[in-house]
Amino acid sequence: MLNWIKFLGTGGGRVVVFRQLRQSGGMWLRFSGVNILIDPGPGSLIRIFENGLEPKDLNVVILSHRHLDHSSDINAVLESATESTKKPIDLLVAPKDALEGEEPVLLKYLRKGIKDIVYLDEKTDVSYKNLEIKGIIKHIHRGADTYGINITDDKSSFVYVPCGKFFDDMLSAYPANADIMVFNTTFVKPRGNVQHLSAEDVKKMVSHLKPKKAVITHFSVEMLKANPKSVAEDIQKETKVPTIAAEDNMKLIFS
Ligand SMILES: [Zn+2]
Ligand SMILES: [Zn+2]
Known part of the structure; x- marks a missing residue:
């Protein structure tokens, strides 16, 4: 069962992330007792400690894509989580171009600190303890292979819709009725x-x-000016699905 989600950052647009108008540390999920870090952007390691979390507790790290706002702290977090590779974490899930491409984001020596590396694509379906981690449709997103992510156990379903241009196939590719969907909603x-x-x-x-609940995050300056809270209210009014705008360090507790 999904226990909770801690938002270590909610920034998305270039200016918001690289002027740190909002934090950019990704999301920490506790799901069936498993600790999962998704998209550790700039400052993730600092935000983990600020929030009283312990990198050494991480079991799984997931990158939706290699863009810096989603991946720049992966090395720092893994160095900390693994005590400089001495105590490997169990699993890293990331698109191939993030690890093997022309400009991989993971330093090679840190691979010793990861027991299992699984490439993320549309066919990814990996079991970890009683969780299943699946890759969903490839997004249209320049400069990085980017995939949606669905994490389930027998009780709950978490869906992450990372960055990308909307296209109709997303409506059929993503699973319906999830307990929560988190959307990287850069613009209004x-x-x-x-x-x-x-x-x-x-x-x-x-x-x-x-979904039972929707969360918007990954905000641009335009979105911050429009006030993410009222944008979320507008989505909720139209869809009748409870929708909230993520805030830095916000914790959503499920069980
Ligand atoms: Zn992004
Ligand atoms: Zn991106």
Whole structure:
């Protein structure tokens, strides 16, 4: 059962992340007692300690894609979590181009600190303890292979919709009725040439997929100006699905 989610950051747009208008440490999930870190962007290690979490407790690290706002702290976090590779973590799940491409984001020596590396793509389906971690549809997102993520056990389903331009196939590829869907909602309105989700796209997905709860995060300056809280209220009003705007260090408790 999904226990809780701690948002170590909610920044998304370039200015928001690289001027640190919002934090950018990713998300820490406790799911069936398993500790999972997703998308450790700039400052993730600091935010982990600030929130009283312990990197050595991590079992699984997941990257949705290799862009710096999602991956830049992976080395620092793994160095800490594994005591410089002496105590390996169990599992890293990441797209191949994040680890093997022209500009891999993981330093080679840290591989010793990971027992199992699984590439993330549309076919990924890996069991870990009583969890199942699945890759969902490949997103349209420039410069990085990017995939949605679904983590389930026999009681709950968590869905992460990372960055990318909305396209209709997402409506059928993502699982319906999840307990929670977290959307990287960079913009309020779609911007044709910029490959990020907007609140309008999220409305379509939420109305269609009917999760029990939706969370928006990964905000641009435009979104911060519009006030993520009122954008979330607007999504909720239209979809009738409880929707909240993530805040830095927010903890959502499920069980
Ligand atoms: Zn991003
Ligand atoms: Zn990206």
